[in-house]
Ligand code: ADP
């Protein structure tokens with residue numbers, strides 16, 4: 315019998331590593347291949363940045379609560395976010411679209427209305443793609459291209475001992491928005507006369523349905539003359555992204571529970587769902603905020619920024635990635651995140 319191994323045993327990152335190990339770069343222009351938020355290609359004057367992100371119906375979105383216009387916007391925003399994470403500026407996208415005959419022309423128009431709005435907001439040109447019928451559901455795969463000055467490129471791998479760890483915005487809200495939408499969907503399916511009760515959760519639902527890439531932060535850092543030492547966007551949850559920064563940089567990180575930015579609506583809703591708000595900030599995904607490290611000498615310039623939070627620092631003990639709780643317990647940060655309830 316032929317051997318059959320389950321992909322789930324390797325996990326997503328294990329699978330990507332396995333693929334990466336099988337390939338060597340043939341071209342001198344390939345500066346960075348698999349392993350960062352975007353590939354880096356030497357075009358002579360600047361670096362070209364390229365990244366692909368795919369959204370699948372039933373996996374990444376549910377059209378019973380995701381309006382197509384928002385979906386189009388989000389598909390672009392999540393791609394732009396990976397260019398931001400390299401300290402770059404997006405310029406073009408191409409779109410691969412798969413759709414079943416369930417979708418009308420009007421539906422696709424709506425999707426592209428959102429795509430158009432995002433292109434206008436991020437000043438990105440739609441320059442191509444591919445269209446196909448799909449056996450089931452909707453698939454949107456976007457490739458984004460961006461540019462960065464060579465000396466301004468920021469990788470996941472540049473964090474240094476004593477650097478300060480910064481994160482923008484707030485964390486966990488997008489995940490909670492999804493929980494609210496899922497709950498209201500269940501209520502609606504059981505009793506279609508019930509009106510969805512999402513007004514109270516408007517901010518959280520907005521964070522799930524209408525995420526924005528933090529290009530504003532990239533432009534501000536540029537104006538301030540700050541180049542982070544390392545950076546990643548928060549798509550999978552703070553814990554997992556912190557571990558990417560520390561392992562790629564060969565350092566350790568220490569963060570403080572009390573400094574993790576959590577919105578008050580997120581805090582209250584987490585309690586309502588009987589989940590720990592910090593666990594959600596660490597493990598909930600799709601916030602699309604930026605997580606980066608700066609040299610201490612840049613702290614003065616950022617310290618009063620209303621939307622940048624200083625959550626900890628880098629140290630040189632590379633096997634120690636820890637979170638210090640409000641009661642000063644030191645807990646290891648794991649890829650699965652850290653569970654407040656298990657202490
Ligand atoms: P992000 O969350 O920033 O989008 P991912 O975790 O999706 O990053 O991907 C990590 C790295 O693996 C990136 O460099 C990406 O280009 C690469 N990658 C992901 N899937 C594949 C694949 N199927 N084949 C080759 N490279 C891949």
Ligand code: MG
Pocket residue numbers: 351395396399546547548549
């Ligand atoms: Mg990313």
